[in-house]
Amino acid sequence: MTLLTAHDALSAIEQRFGDRQSTHSPGGVPARRRRTWRAVWVTLAVLAALLLAAVVLVWFLVGSVVSAVTVLPDDEIFPAASGRPSAAAVAPDTNILILGTDSRAGLGDAEDLQDGTATGQRSDTMMLVNIAGDGSGAAVISLMRDSWVSIPGHGEAKLNAAMSWGGLPLAVETVESLLGQRIDHVAVVDFEGFADISEALGGVPVESPIAFDSLNMKGYSFTHGENIVEGDRALAFVRERYAFADGDYQRVRNQRSFLEGAFSRLRDVSGRFDALRLNAALRATASHLTVDAGVTLPWMVEVGTAVAQLPDDRIVSFTLPTTGTGTSADGQSIVVVDDALTAQLVEQLSSGDVIGFARDNQLTGADS
Secondary structure, eight states: OOOOOHHHHHHHHIIIIISOOOSSOTTOSOHHHHHHHHHHHHHHHHHHHHHHHHHHHHHHHHHHHHHHSEEEOGGGTSOOSTTOOOOOSSSOOEEEEEEEEEOTTOSSOHHHHHOSSSSOOEEEEEEEEEEOTTSSOEEEEEEOTTBEEEETTTEEEETTHHHHHHHHHHHHHHHHHHHOOOOOEEEEEETHHHHHHHHHTTOEEEEESSOEEOSSSTTOEEOSEEEEEOTHHHHHHHHOOTTSTTTHHHHHHHHHHHHHHHHHHHHHHHHTTOHHHHHHHHHHHHTTEEEETTOOHHHHHHHHHHHHTSOGGGEEEEEOOEEEEEEOTTSOEEEEEOHHHHHHHHHHHHHTOHHHHHHHTTOTTTTO
Protein backbone atom coordinates (compact mmCIF):
# COMPACT_ATOMS: atom_id res chain seq x y z
CA MET A 1 0.00 0.00 0.00
CA THR A 2 1.34 3.43 -0.97
CA LEU A 3 0.94 6.14 1.71
CA LEU A 4 0.33 9.69 0.55
CA THR A 5 2.32 12.50 2.08
CA ALA A 6 0.52 15.65 3.27
CA HIS A 7 1.86 17.46 0.16
CA ASP A 8 0.52 14.72 -2.13
CA ALA A 9 -2.86 14.85 -0.40
CA LEU A 10 -3.10 18.62 -0.72
CA SER A 11 -2.08 18.44 -4.39
CA ALA A 12 -4.80 15.89 -5.03
CA ILE A 13 -7.34 18.05 -3.20
CA GLU A 14 -6.32 21.09 -5.22
CA GLN A 15 -6.54 19.14 -8.49
CA ARG A 16 -9.95 17.78 -7.54
CA PHE A 17 -11.50 20.99 -6.27
CA GLY A 18 -9.23 23.92 -6.98
CA ASP A 19 -8.74 23.47 -10.73
CA ARG A 20 -12.27 22.34 -11.58
CA GLN A 21 -13.52 24.02 -14.78
CA SER A 22 -16.54 26.23 -14.24
CA THR A 23 -19.67 25.34 -16.21
CA HIS A 24 -20.52 29.01 -16.24
CA SER A 25 -17.15 30.44 -17.30
CA PRO A 26 -15.38 29.24 -20.42
CA GLY A 27 -12.16 30.56 -19.01
CA GLY A 28 -12.29 28.27 -15.96
CA VAL A 29 -12.30 29.18 -12.23
CA PRO A 30 -10.57 32.48 -11.50
CA ALA A 31 -7.21 32.23 -9.71
CA ARG A 32 -8.57 34.04 -6.63
CA ARG A 33 -11.31 31.42 -6.22
CA ARG A 34 -8.75 28.64 -6.60
CA ARG A 35 -6.67 30.24 -3.85
CA THR A 36 -9.77 30.43 -1.65
CA TRP A 37 -10.49 26.74 -2.16
CA ARG A 38 -6.88 25.92 -1.40
CA ALA A 39 -7.00 27.93 1.85
CA VAL A 40 -10.19 26.18 2.90
CA TRP A 41 -8.81 22.72 2.30
CA VAL A 42 -5.45 23.50 3.87
CA THR A 43 -7.31 24.69 6.96
CA LEU A 44 -9.44 21.55 7.03
CA ALA A 45 -6.36 19.37 6.58
CA VAL A 46 -4.59 21.12 9.47
CA LEU A 47 -7.66 20.74 11.70
CA ALA A 48 -7.90 17.06 10.77
CA ALA A 49 -4.22 16.60 11.61
CA LEU A 50 -4.68 18.33 14.97
CA LEU A 51 -7.73 16.19 15.72
CA LEU A 52 -5.81 13.04 14.83
CA ALA A 53 -2.94 14.13 17.05
CA ALA A 54 -5.37 14.76 19.91
CA VAL A 55 -6.95 11.32 19.45
CA VAL A 56 -3.52 9.67 19.43
CA LEU A 57 -2.53 11.60 22.57
CA VAL A 58 -5.70 10.65 24.42
CA TRP A 59 -5.31 7.03 23.32
CA PHE A 60 -1.72 7.04 24.57
CA LEU A 61 -2.66 8.64 27.91
CA VAL A 62 -5.60 6.30 28.46
CA GLY A 63 -3.54 3.27 27.52
CA SER A 64 -0.70 4.21 29.85
CA VAL A 65 -3.10 4.85 32.72
CA VAL A 66 -5.16 1.69 32.26
CA SER A 67 -2.03 -0.44 32.04
CA ALA A 68 -0.86 0.92 35.41
CA VAL A 69 -3.97 -0.32 37.26
CA THR A 70 -3.76 -3.69 39.00
CA VAL A 71 -6.72 -5.86 37.98
CA LEU A 72 -7.62 -8.96 39.97
CA PRO A 73 -9.96 -11.73 38.80
CA ASP A 74 -13.36 -11.85 40.47
CA ASP A 75 -12.62 -15.00 42.44
CA GLU A 76 -9.85 -13.13 44.26
CA ILE A 77 -12.11 -10.22 45.18
CA PHE A 78 -15.68 -11.44 45.65
CA PRO A 79 -16.99 -14.18 47.96
CA ALA A 80 -18.68 -17.33 46.67
CA ALA A 81 -21.92 -16.54 44.83
CA SER A 82 -24.11 -18.56 47.18
CA GLY A 83 -25.55 -16.44 49.96
CA ARG A 84 -24.70 -13.07 48.38
CA PRO A 85 -27.46 -10.43 48.20
CA SER A 86 -29.24 -10.25 44.85
CA ALA A 87 -29.32 -7.09 42.75
CA ALA A 88 -32.70 -5.52 41.99
CA ALA A 89 -34.37 -6.86 38.86
CA VAL A 90 -35.20 -3.38 37.55
CA ALA A 91 -32.80 -0.38 37.56
CA PRO A 92 -30.41 -1.88 40.11
CA ASP A 93 -28.18 0.47 42.06
CA THR A 94 -24.43 0.36 41.56
CA ASN A 95 -22.50 -0.29 44.76
CA ILE A 96 -18.76 0.31 44.80
CA LEU A 97 -16.68 -0.60 47.84
CA ILE A 98 -13.59 1.60 48.24
CA LEU A 99 -10.91 0.43 50.63
CA GLY A 100 -7.84 2.26 51.83
CA THR A 101 -5.21 -0.21 52.97
CA ASP A 102 -2.31 -0.19 55.39
CA SER A 103 0.29 -2.89 56.04
CA ARG A 104 3.74 -3.49 57.45
CA ALA A 105 5.10 -4.80 54.16
CA GLY A 106 4.14 -2.07 51.69
CA LEU A 107 0.77 -0.95 50.48
CA GLY A 108 -1.19 -1.79 47.37
CA ASP A 109 0.65 -4.99 46.51
CA ALA A 110 -1.69 -7.49 44.87
CA GLU A 111 -0.23 -10.38 46.88
CA ASP A 112 -0.74 -8.50 50.14
CA LEU A 113 -4.42 -8.04 49.38
CA GLN A 114 -4.96 -11.77 49.41
CA ASP A 115 -2.78 -12.59 52.41
CA GLY A 116 -4.46 -11.50 55.58
CA THR A 117 -1.91 -12.62 58.15
CA ALA A 118 1.65 -12.73 56.86
CA THR A 119 1.78 -9.07 55.89
CA GLY A 120 -0.65 -7.61 58.40
CA GLN A 121 -2.80 -6.16 55.62
CA ARG A 122 -5.71 -4.15 57.01
CA SER A 123 -8.59 -2.23 55.50
CA ASP A 124 -7.79 1.05 57.20
CA THR A 125 -10.64 2.87 55.46
CA MET A 126 -13.92 1.65 53.99
CA MET A 127 -16.45 3.62 51.95
CA LEU A 128 -19.50 2.40 50.09
CA VAL A 129 -20.43 4.46 47.04
CA ASN A 130 -24.09 3.89 46.20
CA ILE A 131 -25.29 5.20 42.82
CA ALA A 132 -29.05 5.05 42.34
CA GLY A 133 -30.10 2.85 39.45
CA ASP A 134 -32.51 5.50 38.16
CA GLY A 135 -29.74 8.10 38.10
CA SER A 136 -31.41 10.24 40.78
CA GLY A 137 -28.48 10.52 43.18
CA ALA A 138 -25.39 9.09 44.82
CA ALA A 139 -24.24 8.56 48.39
CA VAL A 140 -20.81 7.99 49.92
CA ILE A 141 -21.12 6.08 53.20
CA SER A 142 -18.02 5.86 55.40
CA LEU A 143 -17.70 2.75 57.54
CA MET A 144 -15.70 3.15 60.75
CA ARG A 145 -12.85 0.65 60.82
CA ASP A 146 -13.37 -0.12 64.53
CA SER A 147 -17.10 -0.79 64.10
CA TRP A 148 -18.07 -3.91 66.05
CA VAL A 149 -19.81 -6.13 63.50
CA SER A 150 -20.49 -9.74 62.68
CA ILE A 151 -17.80 -11.18 60.41
CA PRO A 152 -19.03 -14.30 58.56
CA GLY A 153 -17.36 -17.41 59.94
CA HIS A 154 -15.58 -15.55 62.75
CA GLY A 155 -18.20 -14.02 65.01
CA GLU A 156 -18.10 -10.42 66.21
CA ALA A 157 -14.99 -8.32 65.71
CA LYS A 158 -13.79 -4.97 64.40
CA LEU A 159 -14.73 -4.34 60.78
CA ASN A 160 -11.14 -3.97 59.60
CA ALA A 161 -10.30 -7.46 60.89
CA ALA A 162 -12.18 -8.93 57.93
CA MET A 163 -9.40 -8.03 55.50
CA SER A 164 -6.78 -9.40 57.88
CA TRP A 165 -8.55 -12.72 58.31
CA GLY A 166 -9.84 -13.38 54.82
CA GLY A 167 -8.52 -10.80 52.37
CA LEU A 168 -10.82 -8.98 49.97
CA PRO A 169 -13.48 -11.74 49.67
CA LEU A 170 -14.19 -11.67 53.41
CA ALA A 171 -14.11 -7.86 53.52
CA VAL A 172 -16.72 -7.74 50.73
CA GLU A 173 -18.83 -10.46 52.35
CA THR A 174 -18.78 -8.61 55.68
CA VAL A 175 -19.98 -5.32 54.17
CA GLU A 176 -22.65 -7.13 52.15
CA SER A 177 -23.85 -8.83 55.34
CA LEU A 178 -23.84 -5.54 57.26
CA LEU A 179 -25.73 -3.47 54.68
CA GLY A 180 -27.71 -6.11 52.81
CA GLN A 181 -26.45 -4.83 49.47
CA ARG A 182 -24.60 -6.63 46.71
CA ILE A 183 -21.18 -5.08 46.03
CA ASP A 184 -20.76 -4.70 42.28
CA HIS A 185 -17.22 -3.36 42.14
CA VAL A 186 -14.22 -2.96 44.42
CA ALA A 187 -11.42 -0.40 44.31
CA VAL A 188 -8.47 -0.60 46.69
CA VAL A 189 -6.08 2.32 47.09
CA ASP A 190 -3.11 2.42 49.43
CA PHE A 191 -2.53 5.40 51.71
CA GLU A 192 0.93 6.06 50.31
CA GLY A 193 -0.78 6.83 47.02
CA PHE A 194 -2.42 9.91 48.55
CA ALA A 195 0.99 11.58 48.68
CA ASP A 196 1.76 10.85 45.01
CA ILE A 197 -1.71 11.87 43.84
CA SER A 198 -1.57 15.20 45.69
CA GLU A 199 1.87 15.97 44.24
CA ALA A 200 0.73 15.16 40.71
CA LEU A 201 -2.23 17.53 41.14
CA GLY A 202 -0.02 20.32 42.46
CA GLY A 203 -1.70 20.22 45.88
CA VAL A 204 -5.19 19.32 47.07
CA PRO A 205 -7.55 21.69 48.95
CA VAL A 206 -8.98 20.25 52.17
CA GLU A 207 -11.15 21.67 54.95
CA SER A 208 -10.28 21.30 58.63
CA PRO A 209 -12.83 22.22 61.34
CA ILE A 210 -10.01 23.00 63.77
CA ALA A 211 -6.32 23.89 63.78
CA PHE A 212 -4.17 20.93 64.79
CA ASP A 213 -0.66 19.50 64.82
CA SER A 214 -0.20 15.98 63.52
CA LEU A 215 0.69 13.54 66.28
CA ASN A 216 0.83 10.56 63.95
CA MET A 217 3.40 12.18 61.62
CA LYS A 218 5.37 14.79 63.55
CA GLY A 219 6.18 18.15 62.00
CA TYR A 220 2.95 18.91 60.14
CA SER A 221 0.47 21.58 61.23
CA PHE A 222 -2.92 22.51 59.81
CA THR A 223 -5.00 25.66 60.20
CA HIS A 224 -8.72 26.00 60.70
CA GLY A 225 -10.49 26.21 57.34
CA GLU A 226 -8.91 25.50 53.97
CA ASN A 227 -5.45 23.96 53.71
CA ILE A 228 -3.55 22.96 50.59
CA VAL A 229 -1.89 19.60 51.22
CA GLU A 230 0.73 17.88 49.11
CA GLY A 231 3.05 14.90 49.47
CA ASP A 232 3.69 13.72 53.03
CA ARG A 233 1.60 16.60 54.36
CA ALA A 234 -1.41 15.11 52.57
CA LEU A 235 -0.60 11.74 54.10
CA ALA A 236 -0.40 13.31 57.57
CA PHE A 237 -3.81 14.92 57.07
CA VAL A 238 -5.65 11.72 56.07
CA ARG A 239 -3.92 9.52 58.66
CA GLU A 240 -4.31 11.70 61.77
CA ARG A 241 -6.77 10.75 64.50
CA TYR A 242 -4.93 11.26 67.81
CA ALA A 243 -5.20 15.06 67.60
CA PHE A 244 -9.02 14.98 67.66
CA ALA A 245 -11.44 14.63 70.53
CA ASP A 246 -13.57 12.27 68.44
CA GLY A 247 -10.55 10.44 67.02
CA ASP A 248 -11.40 8.21 64.09
CA TYR A 249 -14.64 10.05 63.32
CA GLN A 250 -12.72 13.20 62.32
CA ARG A 251 -10.10 11.13 60.50
CA VAL A 252 -12.87 9.68 58.32
CA ARG A 253 -14.24 13.16 57.63
CA ASN A 254 -10.74 14.34 56.69
CA GLN A 255 -10.38 11.47 54.24
CA ARG A 256 -13.66 12.42 52.57
CA SER A 257 -12.48 16.04 52.43
CA PHE A 258 -9.27 14.94 50.70
CA LEU A 259 -11.15 12.87 48.12
CA GLU A 260 -13.56 15.73 47.41
CA GLY A 261 -10.63 18.14 47.02
CA ALA A 262 -8.75 15.73 44.76
CA PHE A 263 -11.79 15.29 42.50
CA SER A 264 -12.22 19.07 42.38
CA ARG A 265 -8.59 19.58 41.35
CA LEU A 266 -8.88 16.80 38.78
CA ARG A 267 -11.88 18.55 37.22
CA ASP A 268 -9.92 21.82 37.12
CA VAL A 269 -6.96 20.16 35.43
CA SER A 270 -9.25 18.46 32.91
CA GLY A 271 -11.05 21.73 32.20
CA ARG A 272 -7.76 23.46 31.41
CA PHE A 273 -6.74 20.60 29.09
CA ASP A 274 -3.47 20.33 31.04
CA ALA A 275 -2.54 16.99 29.48
CA LEU A 276 0.78 16.56 31.28
CA ARG A 277 -0.60 17.21 34.76
CA LEU A 278 -3.73 15.20 34.03
CA ASN A 279 -1.62 12.26 32.85
CA ALA A 280 0.60 12.51 35.94
CA ALA A 281 -2.43 12.59 38.26
CA LEU A 282 -4.16 9.66 36.57
CA ARG A 283 -0.98 7.60 36.50
CA ALA A 284 -0.32 8.36 40.18
CA THR A 285 -3.82 7.17 40.99
CA ALA A 286 -3.62 4.12 38.74
CA SER A 287 -0.28 2.95 40.10
CA HIS A 288 -1.77 2.71 43.60
CA LEU A 289 -5.10 1.23 42.53
CA THR A 290 -6.38 -2.34 42.48
CA VAL A 291 -9.80 -3.11 40.98
CA ASP A 292 -11.99 -6.00 39.90
CA ALA A 293 -12.10 -7.07 36.26
CA GLY A 294 -15.45 -5.35 35.74
CA VAL A 295 -13.92 -1.90 36.17
CA THR A 296 -13.27 -1.25 32.48
CA LEU A 297 -12.67 2.04 30.69
CA PRO A 298 -16.19 2.16 29.15
CA TRP A 299 -17.68 1.47 32.59
CA MET A 300 -15.60 4.25 34.17
CA VAL A 301 -16.69 6.70 31.48
CA GLU A 302 -20.35 5.73 31.90
CA VAL A 303 -20.34 6.01 35.70
CA GLY A 304 -18.17 9.12 35.75
CA THR A 305 -20.47 10.88 33.29
CA ALA A 306 -23.58 9.91 35.26
CA VAL A 307 -22.19 11.19 38.56
CA ALA A 308 -20.77 14.36 37.00
CA GLN A 309 -24.24 15.27 35.73
CA LEU A 310 -25.81 15.07 39.20
CA PRO A 311 -26.56 18.40 40.93
CA ASP A 312 -24.74 18.99 44.21
CA ASP A 313 -27.87 18.42 46.29
CA ARG A 314 -28.20 14.90 44.88
CA ILE A 315 -24.85 13.72 46.22
CA VAL A 316 -24.47 13.13 49.95
CA SER A 317 -21.75 11.77 52.19
CA PHE A 318 -22.11 10.53 55.74
CA THR A 319 -20.84 7.99 58.25
CA LEU A 320 -22.66 4.75 59.02
CA PRO A 321 -24.81 5.57 62.11
CA THR A 322 -23.18 4.72 65.43
CA THR A 323 -24.02 5.36 69.08
CA GLY A 324 -20.44 6.19 70.04
CA THR A 325 -17.51 4.19 71.38
CA GLY A 326 -17.41 1.34 73.85
CA THR A 327 -15.46 -1.69 75.02
CA SER A 328 -15.88 -5.23 73.76
CA ALA A 329 -16.16 -8.22 76.07
CA ASP A 330 -12.46 -8.94 75.51
CA GLY A 331 -11.43 -5.38 76.34
CA GLN A 332 -11.03 -3.82 72.88
CA SER A 333 -11.94 -0.18 72.25
CA ILE A 334 -14.68 -0.31 69.64
CA VAL A 335 -17.24 1.79 67.75
CA VAL A 336 -20.81 0.73 68.49
CA VAL A 337 -23.05 0.54 65.42
CA ASP A 338 -26.53 2.04 65.79
CA ASP A 339 -28.52 -1.07 64.87
CA ALA A 340 -31.87 0.72 64.60
CA LEU A 341 -30.67 3.46 62.24
CA THR A 342 -28.56 1.00 60.28
CA ALA A 343 -31.65 -1.16 59.73
CA GLN A 344 -33.44 1.92 58.37
CA LEU A 345 -30.46 2.65 56.12
CA VAL A 346 -30.55 -0.89 54.75
CA GLU A 347 -34.24 -0.43 53.96
CA GLN A 348 -33.58 2.89 52.20
CA LEU A 349 -30.68 1.45 50.23
CA SER A 350 -33.16 -1.06 48.87
CA SER A 351 -35.89 1.51 48.17
CA GLY A 352 -33.58 4.19 46.80
CA ASP A 353 -34.15 7.11 49.21
CA VAL A 354 -30.73 7.21 50.89
CA ILE A 355 -30.44 10.98 50.46
CA GLY A 356 -33.73 11.59 52.27
CA PHE A 357 -32.69 9.19 55.04
CA ALA A 358 -29.38 10.98 55.57
CA ARG A 359 -30.96 14.41 55.76
CA ASP A 360 -33.95 13.37 57.86
CA ASN A 361 -31.59 11.93 60.47
CA GLN A 362 -29.10 14.84 60.28
CA LEU A 363 -26.17 12.50 59.80
CA THR A 364 -22.67 13.97 59.81
CA GLY A 365 -21.83 15.36 56.38
CA ALA A 366 -25.26 14.63 54.93
CA ASP A 367 -25.48 18.08 53.46
CA SER A 368 -21.88 18.34 52.37
